[in-house]
Amino acid sequence: MTHRLGGRRKNVKKGFQFTLMVVGASGTGRTTFVNTLCDSNVLAKKICDNPEEAHNEEGITIKPVSVELDEDGVRISLTIVDTPGFGDNIDNEFCFQEIVGYLERQYDDILAEESRIKRNPRFRDNRVHALLYFISPTGHALREIDIELMRRLSPRVNVIPVVGRADSLIPQELKDFKRRASRMGCVMEDIEHYNIPIYNFPYDVEEDDEDTIEENSELRALLPFSIIGSDEEIVVGGRTVRGRQYPWGAVEVDNPQHSDFARLRSALLSTHLQDLKEITHDFLYENYRTEKLSRTVNGGGEQDDTAVNAEDTANQNVRMKEEQLRKEEEKLRDIELKVQREIQEKRAELLNKEEALRTLETRLAQAQIVDA
Ligand SMILES: Nc1nc2c(ncn2[C@@H]2O[C@H](COP(=O)(O)OP(=O)(O)OP(=O)(O)O)[C@@H](O)[C@H]2O)c(=O)[nH]1
Numbered sequence: 001m002t003h004r005l006g007g008r009r010k011n012v013k014k015g016f017q018f019t020l021m022v023v024g025a026s027g028t029g030r031t032t033f034v035n036t037l038c039d040s041n042v043l044a045k046k047i048c049d050n051p052e053e054a055h056n057e058e059g060i061t062i063k064p065v066s067v068e069l070d071e072d073g074v075r076i077s078l079t080i081v082d083t084p085g086f087g088d089n090i091d092n093e094f095c096f097q098e099i100v101g102y103l104e105r106q107y108d109d110i111l112a113e114e115s116r117i118k119r120n121p122r123f124r125d126n127r128v129h130a131l132l133y134f135i136s137p138t139g140h141a142l143r144e145i146d147i148e149l150m151r152r153l154s155p156r157v158n159v160i161p162v163v164g165r166a167d168s169l170i171p172q173e174l175k176d177f178k179r180r181a182s183r184m185g186c187v188m189e190d191i192e193h194y195n196i197p198i199y200n201f202p203y204d205v206e207e208d209d210e211d212t213i214e215e216n217s218e219l220r221a222l223l224p225f226s227i228i229g230s231d232e233e234i235v236v237g238g239r240t241v242r243g244r245q246y247p248w249g250a251v252e253v254d255n256p257q258h259s260d261f262a263r264l265r266s267a268l269l270s271t272h273l274q275d276l277k278e279i280t281h282d283f284l285y286e287n288y289r290t291e292k293l294s295r296t297v298n299g300g301g302e303q304d305d306t307a308v309n310a311e312d313t314a315n316q317n318v319r320m321k322e323e324q325l326r327k328e329e330e331k332l333r334d335i336e337l338k339v340q341r342e343i344q345e346k347r348a349e350l351l352n353k354e355e356a357l358r359t360l361e362t363r364l365a366q367a368q369i370v371d372a
Contacts, residue, residue, distance in 0.1 A: 024134025
């Protein structure tokens, strides 16, 4: 079920917090996309690599940066988590682990916070709500590394595949690459073939309204989104627009005929922001939590901070229950004593009355004897 921003007046006033991770090999256009999305230089461009150091494998660095955006009058506090260095190494296993580890650490923080007796008012929820996976515009099927990473990340985050630098392919090539199976294979065919549970703008024909179904099926049909990014402005037919100028013509970032940038931007920051957050909390985090806690209960051997916290909470619950039972027993004992006291008082009262009756009867009998 998709939720719109408009229905949440309180949040509209306060604004929304959203965290977006961007992953993709170097040169796929991640940095330019982020800067185009935020309309400012949020991420610094990598300045020309030193050829003497090019063979050094630097590994991946995960860098969150925050930026405040105004989306049609709604404040969005957007955190971008960039992952430069992904796919640059011969062995990418370390990169996979770093990214999955980062996503899981944010869940662990929430789990630990939920288990605390006293909440930390300054606690910040850093869970990642969506991950844009940048695919190189090769025109070929997905690479093994793309399939492997999307498959590993999908259980932990809403993965949305995008084709970066989409203007590197001519429109027909791009169409074939996105959806239409050709000799080369295509992105969506691979995603379906390998059963990768990406975020596919879910809808329920029975439950959702017509507009939601229509909008979500349109967005689903655009997957993977083709992205053109540019931090430059060009003049096209007298209009100043963000785009890229070529000798043969121009491509415009915000023109839906040229790129899916505008549709993706509005899905992320407006129409589907709440849905992505809800799936993260209700489904992805909940699954992680269940896995983690059942591993702890089943003695999976993992005894980290969260496990200890969960154990503390369980012990505390037992102690609270014991205390409650003790109080109830005390209350029952008091009632019992009170009832016993009342019975004794009534019995004494009855005995007194019997005594008085007997005295009366004796006096009556004596009076009758005197009369006779
Ligand atoms: N044609 C075209 N070029 C692009 C596009 N987006 C970025 N580029 C160019 O591609 C090159 C790499 O872009 P970046 O945004 O730095 O790519 P990146 O994925 O962040 O790469 P690293 O910074 O090396 O991790 C730059 O020269 C950009 O100007 C695009 O949509 N179309």
